[in-house]
Amino acid sequence: MKFKFKFGEFFLGLATLLAIVLSIVLWIFIMTSDQRFSNIGQNQNNTTKEQARSHSAKSLYDLYIPTTSYGFVDGRLCQLYDSKNNLTLEFTKEIQKAKAVSDVKKIVKSRAKYEEYLNDDAYLQLVYPDEITFSLFNHLNNSNNDNREFNRFFVSHSNNIIYLGNDQTSAIYRIKIKGANFDKLRKFARNAKTKSPVHLVKLQEGYSPFYSRTTNSQVYSYLTNNQSYSYFVSRLLGTSGVTSKTNKSGQTIYSLNYYTRLKVPDPESGEHNYLYTHFEKNKIPNATNRLLDSVYYVHQLGLTEQDLRFFDADGSNVGYVNYIEGIPVFLNQHDLQVKTTFSYDSINVAFNSVNFQIPIPFDGQTQELKPTAEVVSELGAHGLKQSDIQRIIVGFKIEKDSSHHSLINLIPTYYVKAYDEWKSVDEWEKKNVAPYRKPGETVKTNEVK
Amino acid sequence: MDHKRIEWLFFIVFLLIDIYLGIEILRSPVNLSGADTTTRSVASIRSEMKSDNIDLPDKLSNAPASGYYLATKNRNYLSNKIDALTNVNVRYSKDENVLYAAPKMTTLLDKNPKKALEQVNKFKNDPKNVPYGKEFKYEPDMSSEDNYVFVQTTDYGEIYAGSAQLSIAVKDHQIINYAESYMGPASPVRELQSTISAVRAVRAMYTNRELTNNSKVTQIKLGYSKLTEVRGSTILLPTWLVWIENKTTKNITLKRVNAYTAQMLQSTTYNVEK
Numbered sequence: 236m237k238f239k240f241k242f243g244e245f246f247l248g249l250a251t252l253l254a255i256v257l258s259i260v261l262w263i264f265i266m267t268s269d270q271r272f273s274n275i276g277q278n279q280n281n282t283t284k285e286q287a288r289s290h291s292a293k294s295l296y297d298l299y300i301p302t303t304s305y306g307f308v309d310g311r312l313c314q315l316y317d318s319k320n321n322l323t324l325e326f327t328k329e330i331q332k333a334k335a336v337s338d339v340k341k342i343v344k345s346r347a348k349y350e351e352y353l354n355d356d357a358y359l360q361l362v363y364p365d366e367i368t369f370s371l372f373n374h375l376n377n378s379n380n381d382n383r384e385f386n387r388f389f390v391s392h393s394n395n396i397i398y399l400g401n402d403q404t405s406a407i408y409r410i411k412i413k414g415a416n417f418d419k420l421r422k423f424a425r426n427a428k429t430k431s432p433v434h435l436v437k438l439q440e441g442y443s444p445f446y447s448r449t450t451n452s453q454v455y456s457y458l459t460n461n462q463s464y465s466y467f468v469s470r471l472l473g474t475s476g477v478t479s480k481t482n483k484s485g486q487t488i489y490s491l492n493y494y495t496r497l498k499v500p501d502p503e504s505g506e507h508n509y510l511y512t513h514f515e516k517n518k519i520p521n522a523t524n525r526l527l528d529s530v531y532y533v534h535q536l537g538l539t540e541q542d543l544r545f546f547d548a549d550g551s552n553v554g555y556v557n558y559i560e561g562i563p564v565f566l567n568q569h570d571l572q573v574k575t576t577f578s579y580d581s582i583n584v585a586f587n588s589v590n591f592q593i594p595i596p597f598d599g600q601t602q603e604l605k606p607t608a609e610v611v612s613e614l615g616a617h618g619l620k621q622s623d624i625q626r627i628i629v630g631f632k633i634e635k636d637s638s639h640h641s642l643i644n645l646i647p648t649y650y651v652k653a654y655d656e657w658k659s660v661d662e663w664e665k666k667n668v669a670p671y672r673k674p675g676e677t678v679k680t681n682e683v684k
Numbered sequence: 685m686d687h688k689r690i691e692w693l694f695f696i697v698f699l700l701i702d703i704y705l706g707i708e709i710l711r712s713p714v715n716l717s718g719a720d721t722t723t724r725s726v727a728s729i730r731s732e733m734k735s736d737n738i739d740l741p742d743k744l745s746n747a748p749a750s751g752y753y754l755a756t757k758n759r760n761y762l763s764n765k766i767d768a769l770t771n772v773n774v775r776y777s778k779d780e781n782v783l784y785a786a787p788k789m790t791t792l793l794d795k796n797p798k799k800a801l802e803q804v805n806k807f808k809n810d811p812k813n814v815p816y817g818k819e820f821k822y823e824p825d826m827s828s829e830d831n832y833v834f835v836q837t838t839d840y841g842e843i844y845a846g847s848a849q850l851s852i853a854v855k856d857h858q859i860i861n862y863a864e865s866y867m868g869p870a871s872p873v874r875e876l877q878s879t880i881s882a883v884r885a886v887r888a889m890y891t892n893r894e895l896t897n898n899s900k901v902t903q904i905k906l907g908y909s910k911l912t913e914v915r916g917s918t919i920l921l922p923t924w925l926v927w928i929e930n931k932t933t934k935n936i937t938l939k940r941v942n943a944y945t946a947q948m949l950q951s952t953t954y955n956v957e958k
Contacts, residue, residue: 254698
């Protein structure tokens with residue numbers, strides 16, 4: 236009886252202690268929960284950086300859609316496009332549902348084997364304009380810190396296996412998946428309205444499509460508009476404590492607490508280029524977090540994101556452009572819509588406020604595009620060798636239409652990335668490339684047979 | 685108070701604190717700013733709206749949809765069809781681009797609403813009665829007992845615009861007359877693109893104060909609305925159409941949300957009388 240009494244006292248003491256410890260643990264959990272405090276003071280359309288890094292932002296898949304699709308027609312590789320059945324959108328819908336059921340397994344590491352996959356008519360290929368990391372879409376990867384990169388999906392006949400390729404390293408990875416069904420995608424690919432024969436040529440930054448024939452590409456027109464500078468000042472800096480200073484060239488710099496500023500163009504200049512800078516001593520984030528953080532900054536800007544897609548990433552930069560009918564739009568000759576630059580002491584976001592608001596029905600205007608090899612050879616004659624070229628693509632150049640002040644025409648033209656700069660072929664042909672070249676710098680290029 | 689009682693008191697107090705903290709953790713914090721469309725946000729928006737006495741439909745999709753920018757050529761499609769309308773007396777208003785007609789023969793409609801609708805559909809589908817009638821689809825959310833409203837259909841979805849509508853007036857179980865406007869065939873001017881979800885559209889309306897307190901969202905659908913006219917064409921874009929009932933007056937209002945950008949289309953808001 237005495238023993239039972241002591242046991243009860245001991246049990247009560249232990250339970251009280253546990254209750255006290257539990258309440259401390261729960262209190263600490265609540266006070267350190269980002270979920271509870273991260274939203275304070277944020278604008279309604281913004282996702283926080285933490286949300287972006289936790290991959291929870293819905294629009295991650297809107298910005299990171301593959302932009303080009305390839306398939307085989309009578310054994311020949313073709314770039315596929317169909318405006319009615321958007322192939323890349325269909326692929327994205329399905330890949331979002333996919334869950335990895337195995338670890339990522341590297342199955343190819345040689346260029347010869349990689350090119351076998353590129354030329355294998357068993358696969359549809361969905362391609363990003365530049366490499367993204369495995370960890371960006373964490374449902375395809377069981378590890379959150381996998382910064383290995385890929386830029387190409389190979390969709391096989393099976394819905395349970397997907398292959399991811401990296402053009403630069405010639406690596407192909409296999410992932411077993413469940414939950415995705417690519418049958419509709421395969422059907423869309425078979426019946427795609429535009430099938431342009433291409434061959435893939437390895438340049439400095441991967442395989443670029445070389446169009447075999449002269450093509451007449453459509454010229455699209457848009458009514459555009461621009462948000463006012465006050466919209467961006469209010470979104471990026473808030474409405475209180477903001478100071479401004481206008482320099483001689485008419486640009487105004489709005490600042491908040493020394494750490495954040497926004498450079499606004501002169502309203503009279505007709506320019507729409509802004510530069511947002513946030514000073515912060517920090518390590519440059521890893522590749523995945525650079526991509527995710529740039530998504531956060533894109534959302535912060537409040538631009539229309541309907542056509543905005545990931546376009547280019549090198550080192551500390553991540554760039555986004557608008558894609559119209561599968562073709563990237565360059566602004567002011569060769570600018571990207573948004574370019575985020577990460578450095579040790581600041582984050583810079585250069586952006587243009589133009590919004591492609593209303594599409595105008597196609598009026599039959601086309602632009603002739605030469606075969607890509609011919610363009611490359613012309614550039615070579617002007618001093619820009621194929622080995623200097625990092626990428627070559629067809630992009631839209633903007634031309635103002637005289638019939639309406641906000642009407643613009645999108646003219647298809649070749650754009651080339653060389654020496655880390657994007658320029659149209661016309662610009663490169665007028666440029667003296669000699670100062671760019673370093674002595675002894677050569678890169679082998681070979682066509683995929 | 686002896687030692688044992690103090691211990692019991694401590695135990696009960698801390699147990700209650702634990703229960704309170706546990707409930708706090710389980711309760712989803714009210715998210716005033718997140719733009720994600722997770723289940724948590726659906727629950728959150730529902731609870732916010734509930735406190736404002738705003739009711740939402742039980743099933744509200746969280747999945748993004750897709751749609752096109754469409755264009756129709758601005759032409760007088762209906763005036764060319766007048767000669768074929770042998771069963772009705774016709775008047776065409778060129779200014780409004782609307783065809784008004786009244787049946788020459790009386791058609792008695794069944795008292796059963798389902799059968800009456802079938803009869804009205806049969807009347808509408810006869811090219812001697814209504815031009816392009818088969819391209820119109822009954823819209824119950826815009827109709828009433830004495831007015832059957834049909835919206836123009838396309839290969840890509842329905843158009844919800846005053847210039848693409850057929851209204852058949854009924855009185856004493858007889859078709860009295862109808863008014864029809866028609867925008868012609870629509871074709872995409874841009875590729876298929878993804879749109880926001882229905883949940884995100886409702887959220888956008890709520891944060892833009894387009895959902896007033898003490899109201900009920902009765903229906904939400906994806907349909908095409910007029911954006912603008914340019915170069916002799918009308919541009920249409922996908923919109924979430926949201927029917928809102930005022931719980932006091934029972935008036936129903938149709939509001940539209942741009943399904944690409946989540947912005948309100950203010951100019952096209954109009955009242956629907958039931």
